[in-house]
Amino acid sequence: MLAIIETRKIFAGETEVAKIVFYVLALIVLVIFFVGVIRRLVVYNRGRRAPNFAWLRRRDPRDVPEVSERPTVPSSLVTIATNQTIIKTKHKVGVSHWLLFWGFIGLFLATSILSLDYDVLGNASRIITGHTYSFFQGPFYLAYNAVFDFAGLLALVGTVLLASRRWFSKEPQLDYTRAQKPESGYSRARIVIGDHVFVSGLLLILVTGLLIQGLRIDGEHFPSFEQWTWLGYLIGKGFAGLGVGAAAARAVHAWLWWVHVGLALAFVAYIPWSKAWHMLASPANLAVRDFSNVRRLPQPPADNAGYRSVDDLTPKELLGLDSCTKCGRCHVVCPARTGGAPLSPRDLILDLRQLADHKHGIPLLFDTETRPSPTGPMNEDGCLAGEVVVGETLWSCTTCMACVEICPVGIEHVPLIVQLRRTLVDQGAMDPTLQSALQNIATQGNSFGKSSRMRARWTKGLDFPIVDARTQHVEYLWFLGDFASFDERLMDISRTLATVLHANGISFGILFEEERNAGNDVRRVGEEGLFEMLVEQNMNAFAKASFDKIFTTDPHSFNTLRNEYPAFGLDRPVLHYSELLAKLLFTGKVAPGNLMRKVTYHDPCYLGRYNRIFEAPRAVISALGCDLVEMPRHGVNSFCCGAGGGRIWMDDSVLDERPSVNRIKEASTLDVDYFVVACPKDYAMFSDAVKTVGIEDKLKVVDIVELFAEATLSSALVDV
Amino acid sequence: MHIVVAMRQLADLVEELEVNGDGTDIDRDFVKFVSNEWDEAALEEALTIKDESAASVTVVALDEPDVDQTLYAALAKGADRAVKLTGHDPSAWVRTRERAQRIASFLAHEEFDLVLTGVQAADDLDGQLAGILGSTLDIPHAAVVVGVELTGSSLRVAQELGGGLVGVSELELPAVLGVQAARQAPRYASITRIRQAMQTQKIEEQEVSLEVTTPQVTVRRLYPPEKQGGATMLTGSAKDVATEIVNILRSKGLV
Ligand SMILES: Cc1cc2nc3c(=O)[nH]c(=O)nc-3n(C[C@H](O)[C@H](O)[C@H](O)COP(=O)(O)OP(=O)(O)OC[C@H]3O[C@@H](n4cnc5c(N)ncnc54)[C@H](O)[C@@H]3O)c2cc1C
Ligand code: SF4
Ligand code: SF4
Numbered sequence: 007m008l009a010i011i012e013t014r015k016i017f018a019g020e021t022e023v024a025k026i027v028f029y030v031l032a033l034i035v036l037v038i039f040f041v042g043v044i045r046r047l048v049v050y051n052r053g054r055r056a057p058n059f060a061w062l063r064r065r066d067p068r069d070v071p072e073v074s075e076r077p078t079v080p081s082s083l084v085t086i087a088t089n090q091t092i093i094k095t096k097h098k099v100g101v102s103h104w105l106l107f108w109g110f111i112g113l114f115l116a117t118s119i120l121s122l123d124y125d126v127l128g129n130a131s132r133i134i135t136g137h138t139y140s141f142f143q144g145p146f147y148l149a150y151n152a153v154f155d156f157a158g159l160l161a162l163v164g165t166v167l168l169a170s171r172r173w174f175s176k177e178p179q180l181d182y183t184r185a186q187k188p189e190s191g192y193s194r195a196r197i198v199i200g201d202h203v204f205v206s207g208l209l210l211i212l213v214t215g216l217l218i219q220g221l222r223i224d225g226e227h228f229p230s231f232e233q234w235t236w237l238g239y240l241i242g243k244g245f246a247g248l249g250v251g252a253a254a255a256r257a258v259h260a261w262l263w264w265v266h267v268g269l270a271l272a273f274v275a276y277i278p279w280s281k282a283w284h285m286l287a288s289p290a291n292l293a294v295r296d297f298s299n300v301r302r303l304p305q306p307p308a309d310n311a312g313y314r315s316v317d318d319l320t321p322k323e324l325l326g327l328d329s330c331t332k333c334g335r336c337h338v339v340c341p342a343r344t345g346g347a348p349l350s351p352r353d354l355i356l357d358l359r360q361l362a363d364h365k366h367g368i369p370l371l372f373d374t375e376t377r378p379s380p381t382g383p384m385n386e387d388g389c390l391a392g393e394v395v396v397g398e399t400l401w402s403c404t405t406c407m408a409c410v411e412i413c414p415v416g417i418e419h420v421p422l423i424v425q426l427r428r429t430l431v432d433q434g435a436m437d438p439t440l441q442s443a444l445q446n447i448a449t450q451g452n453s454f455g456k457s458s459r460m461r462a463r464w465t466k467g468l469d470f471p472i473v474d475a476r477t478q479h480v481e482y483l484w485f486l487g488d489f490a491s492f493d494e495r496l497m498d499i500s501r502t503l504a505t506v507l508h509a510n511g512i513s514f515g516i517l518f519e520e521e522r523n524a525g526n527d528v529r530r531v532g533e534e535g536l537f538e539m540l541v542e543q544n545m546n547a548f549a550k551a552s553f554d555k556i557f558t559t560d561p562h563s564f565n566t567l568r569n570e571y572p573a574f575g576l577d578r579p580v581l582h583y584s585e586l587l588a589k590l591l592f593t594g595k596v597a598p599g600n601l602m603r604k605v606t607y608h609d610p611c612y613l614g615r616y617n618r619i620f621e622a623p624r625a626v627i628s629a630l631g632c633d634l635v636e637m638p639r640h641g642v643n644s645f646c647c648g649a650g651g652g653r654i655w656m657d658d659s660v661l662d663e664r665p666s667v668n669r670i671k672e673a674s675t676l677d678v679d680y681f682v683v684a685c686p687k688d689y690a691m692f693s694d695a696v697k698t699v700g701i702e703d704k705l706k707v708v709d710i711v712e713l714f715a716e717a718t719l720s721s722a723l724v725d726v
Numbered sequence: 727m728h729i730v731v732a733m734r735q736l737a738d739l740v741e742e743l744e745v746n747g748d749g750t751d752i753d754r755d756f757v758k759f760v761s762n763e764w765d766e767a768a769l770e771e772a773l774t775i776k777d778e779s780a781a782s783v784t785v786v787a788l789d790e791p792d793v794d795q796t797l798y799a800a801l802a803k804g805a806d807r808a809v810k811l812t813g814h815d816p817s818a819w820v821r822t823r824e825r826a827q828r829i830a831s832f833l834a835h836e837e838f839d840l841v842l843t844g845v846q847a848a849d850d851l852d853g854q855l856a857g858i859l860g861s862t863l864d865i866p867h868a869a870v871v872v873g874v875e876l877t878g879s880s881l882r883v884a885q886e887l888g889g890g891l892v893g894v895s896e897l898e899l900p901a902v903l904g905v906q907a908a909r910q911a912p913r914y915a916s917i918t919r920i921r922q923a924m925q926t927q928k929i930e931e932q933e934v935s936l937e938v939t940t941p942q943v944t945v946r947r948l949y950p951p952e953k954q955g956g957a958t959m960l961t962g963s964a965k966d967v968a969t970e971i972v973n974i975l976r977s978k979g980l981v
Contacts, residue, residue, distance in 0.1 A: 457742065
């Protein structure tokens with residue numbers, strides 16, 4: 007009697023010739039796949055390496071968690087495994103992707119185990135012992151089928167959900183219309199085809215795979231142990247129910263098997279030459295991502311002022327370009343794109359990737375834009391800054407970091423944009439208003455073009471003297487920044503902050519005429535030399551002064567002092583005034599207030615997203631007795647006021663809608679009377695925006711210290 | 727084609743200027759010096775011509791506070807050579823006639839086709855340097871130039887005339903022009919480029935000693951305009967201010 011061995015024949019109905027054909031095809035496919043993989047790896051490896059280059063930067067104990075700290079590899083693996091970055095802003099899409107992700111990993115494992123058993127163990131044992139061994143039987147076989155059928159189901163559900171989104175969804179992120187429209191016109195039809203080929207291809211592979219499983223079981227007359235292969239068994243029963251008998255099932259199986267195998271092999275070959283490469287590039291990019299690069303910008307390349315050609319891109323930047331899945335999330339959140347500026351971070355990445363692949367001789371299947379004339383990504387010999395990516399695109403960026411924050415695969419757009427801007431600055435290709443701001447900063451040390459001796463003019467009218475930190479020791483050195491020092495509207499707020507600190511006995515002083523623009527935005531404009539000069543000047547001024555800590559009014563100055571100055575020798579803690587106010591309240595120095603105001607709060611990009619200070623200002627607002635109503639976009643998702651990255655020095659009249667106006671409209675849908683800010687530039691931008699929207703009598707822009715003063719100094723500084 | 731651009735330093739007008747003890751000059755000790763903006767336009771025009779027709783550009787300036795900064799910036803922007811003239815008191819106010827004499831004595835040893843300088847300087851508003859240079863060197867001169875076009879050995883210039891007219895004239899080379907505006911806004915020299923120029927290029931120094939100086943005007947008194955009357959600032963809310971304005975207009979019988 008023959009014992010029933012629970013297994014199935016590999017290559018069931020196929021002839022020896024078919025087997026050979028399969029192995030030859032598989033070999034060809036593997037060659038195509040590995041040639042593609044190796045070429046890409048070689049390209050990354052040849053990227054420009056800065057002297058301190060490392061795929062994984064050494065973690066420094068002084069790094070601030072979530073700000074300048076690089077995620078650990080284990081934490082990145084968790085991020086990758088959980089698809090957390092995909093799920094966090096789009097739950098349905100993220101969960102679908104997670105199903106597909108793990109489903110396919112399961113199916114890949116299944117195929118690998120099978121190949122290990124049949125091709126490796128089987129062949130090796132036959133050659134060595136003359137007897138073919140296999141573990142693909144018995145309980146292992148049953149468990150294998152039960153588990154991997156489950157993976158198949160996950161993959162099927164995930165893929166169907168994602169494919170139907172591609173087919174039917176009208177979401178703006180899936181629309182490939184460019185933000186910057188070239189005069190010559192362009193077509194992205196191939197990119198769209200690429201998306202469909204990818205997701206529909208996956209779906210077809212899955213469906214044919216499940217069908218052949220069902221047909222096989224049907225063709226074998228439903229052996230009872232195959233119930234463990236539950237999904238295939240059910241599908242087989244389905245076929246039987248439709249009247250497909252065993253013989254018919256075997257016949258269909260014979261050719262459907264080839265369809266399945268053909269598709270699967272073609273897909274493997276297609277991976278490194280297409281959008282599918284993100285399957286490998288994106289997790290790798292997530293593992294090496296290091297957002298300290300955004301807070302602390304990298305140096306320009308050694309031999310150029312900025313990026314000019316794809317040879318300037320670093321290995322990590324090249325990998326980043328390849329990781330983009332065109333999910334379009336950055337495109338949607340970008341304040342420049344929202345305002346009608348010719349910038350979309352997605353388009354920037356796609357243009358650079360297309361050009362890089364072309365330059366590196368890697369044919370990219372489908373995923374390319376075509377144009378009637380060789381401009382943009384088709385401009386092979388063009389300078390990256392100004393020609394491949396046009397100047398207006400680069401100048402539109404507010405460096406708000408929203409793109410970096412939302413990108414599910416960890417691409418760092420902002421440092422790239424700044425590297426490209428550096429070339430434009432070197433060529434002098436910039437807005438005349440920006441040019442004069444830079445000239446003012448170079449000569450007077452402030453963007454207002456006022457004499458540096460006017461810097462402390464705001465102190466006039468205070469009934470107490472402000473200490474000169476260069477002549478007397480203070481606990482806090484107050485770094486005001488240009489707006490808080492020179493802008494008439496903001497000088498009042500500076501006086502209010504001084505009054506609050508004075509009233510609470512805080513020891514603080516200023517640098518008077520020796521404070522210079524801190525250089526955060528100068529650096530982000532791409533004027534690296536001027537930034538270095540400003541750092542030198544400020545560091546000299548710090549050296550003359552005696553203080554324990556620094557606090558700033560301006561979140562932009564805060565960012566560079568906190569994250570960039572330490573590389574130039576600054577070794578004192580840096581705080582933002584909202585943190586100082588929170589401290590006053592929570593150390594019991596100041597009694598909480600009872601303002602009973604309905605307010606909303608705007609997170610400044612450089613305080614929130616950049617430096618992760620979300621709680622201090624909120625704690626102050628609630629301790630003052632205000633009822634805080636959050637805007638839909640708050641915290642890490644806050645929407646930029648449009649002033650950052652030097653945009654405040656450039657012409658905004660080309661925009662359809664200023665980001666600040668968009669923001670005020672968002673706030674106006676809430677039932678609040680106050681729009682609280684913690685940044686001088688925000689105050690300036692939003693005070694204008696409420697006027698533009700025409701709701702200055704309904705929504706009042708106030709600085710957080712004005713509320714603080716009103717609640718704790720009992721002086722009615724804010725009136726409705 | 728060799729173009730010489732004469733540039734000069736002057737007190738940064740964003741500073742609060744003060745009259746010195748003698749009452750004959752501004753107090754030069756505490757002000758910052760910057761280059762004259764019309765000279766920057768002259769430099770830009772020279773560099774634009776260079777971009778078009780492979781000219782070489784020399785910038786020349788008298789030794790004055792922070793002049794090196796201006797000369798290095800000119801080199802960074804694309805000038806080929808920078809010359810600093812010494813032999814005078816670098817901290818004093820050099821009047822235009824003497825300045826012209828010094829520059830002319832430098833030009834006497836130079837082969838040049840065109841001299842460009844700003845139409846005037848933002849401090850003394852003299853507007854005479856180009857004219858005096860032209861007459862000293864005995865070459866054609868045009869002032870308030872807003873456009874330059876090279877046509878072989880001659881030069882076509884557009885000048886801004888009174889009444890909003892533009893006059894186009896032709897001059898033989900060599901010539902000297904007082905530039906009101908270049909064809910484009912002065913280009914930007916990044917600090918990195920300026921610093922590179924400082925490391926890789928040298929400023930030539932030439933001493934100029936004048937045997938006889940031409941008669942100069944002497945400043946007898948320098949003073950800020952005396953206040954006359956002055957405006958009344960209205961304070962209060964927008965509503966109060968508006969009411970006040972209406973009252974004033976009524977009281978004067980204007981409405
Ligand atoms: C750069 C620059 C900027 C200036 N800016 C201003 C300004 O902002 N405001 C202002 O008021 N002035 C200004 N001037 C001065 C002024 O424009 C002229 O110097 C003045 O108007 C003389 O005019 P002109 O050039 O036609 O005279 P010129 O031809 O130089 O003649 C000078 C004098 O000689 C007389 N004259 C000329 N030809 C004859 C003749 N054939 N017979 C008899 N007399 C003759 C004229 O009547 C005149 O009095 C500026 C000058 C320069 C160079
Ligand atoms: S940083 Fe902000 S403005 Fe710049 S590309 Fe990213 S989202 Fe757009
Ligand atoms: S850059 Fe990132 S966020 Fe933008 S489209 Fe690509 S993957 Fe999506």
